[in-house]
Ligand code: NAD
């Protein structure tokens with residue numbers, strides 16, 4: 313087991329990464345609890361596959377786990393599901409100091425985290441991420457959110473967990489497509505911050521997808537270290553440092569919204585991969601990034617089985633609709649488009665006031681409909 317600290321003045325927490333963590337969940341979580349019971353907001357699929365292991369692990373430390381199941385899929389990041397989860401928490405008559413856990417992928421972490429932030433103005437929160445994407449990214453850093461008709465993650469709060477338990481054993485049941493999607497956020501972490509990690513991924517991405525234990529452990533730990541360091545520097549995205557974690561995301565969120573948040577059509581990680589490839593090509597077009605770096609980034613993402621161009625998706629997209637979505641992005645200021653762009657492999661920067669006409673031409677050159 314490896315432990316990565318997230319350092320936030322007075323609110324440090326640990327991200328534990330390794331096999332067998334569900335079995336020891338009770339002893340790890342019990343010190344955070346006022347009473348020996350833990351409501352667990354759980355993805356229904358994950359509850360069926362891994363709920364018994366978690367509940368037994370909690371019982372070993374005399375902690376009673378209370379499952380609140382949520383239907384799988386992005387559609388659960390909704391006002392309706394948030395209300396249902398909050399209702400269940402209130403029915404359980406929790407005190408404000410009672411902790412709430414999330415057990416699932418990024419959808420559950422984002423939803424349960426927001427519910428914990430809102431419940432009695434803030435309840436302690438534990439993340440037990442079960443997708444690669446959630447273990448390397450969404451369970452760390454305290455961003456919580458739901459989606460609305462106007463766009464993704466537009467209603468949310470910063471609410472840091474007290475503990476993250478990333479049990480790598482649970483990845484054995486994750487569909488390969490979801491594993492690939494999680495790898496997109498790992499590659500993104502390398503692209504923004506760590507050229508050596510990118511070199512490593514060029515050699516070992518296949519081993520991660522094959523669930524080689526050492527490769528998975530290294531990928532998760534390094535991605536978490538990168539995110540933890542950035543979050544420690546800029547927890548609330550005020551200096552711009554944390555915004556770099558959104559490389560490719562302005563494009564990605566627009567595609568996800570246009571695809572109707574339909575996981576069958578496009579997963580978040582797939583959208584991120586496509587968004588990163590587009591960000592590299594857009595940067596190359598503006599003379600901001602060497603073409604050779606863009607080619608390497610694109611090649612690695614494609615080798616991970618991820619989409620890197622619009623032609624990899626079954627749907628067609630209208631350039632103007634994508635641009636409208638991009639203007640709704642949280643990073644947009646006064647309607648002006650903001651993109652996180654690469655300077656090379658291992659370095660990214662924020663580009664404000666991106667010219668709409670230039671971006672439109674670019675999207676059309678990439679295959680979007682005029
Ligand atoms: P997800 O939560 O939808 O999980 C993907 C699928 O995998 C679901 O169908 C789920 O039932 C299934 N699943 C989960 N764990 C499993 C397991 N161990 N075995 C078998 N099946 C399993 O998707 P995700 O990719 O984990 O998360 C995507 C979400 O995360 C998006 O909403 C995105 O916006 C959000 N996100 C948030 C942050 C953040 O900082 N808060 C960062 C990145 C992404």
Ligand code: GLY
Nearest residue numbers: 453455554557558
């Ligand atoms: N996923 C981007 C962030 O946590 O800031």
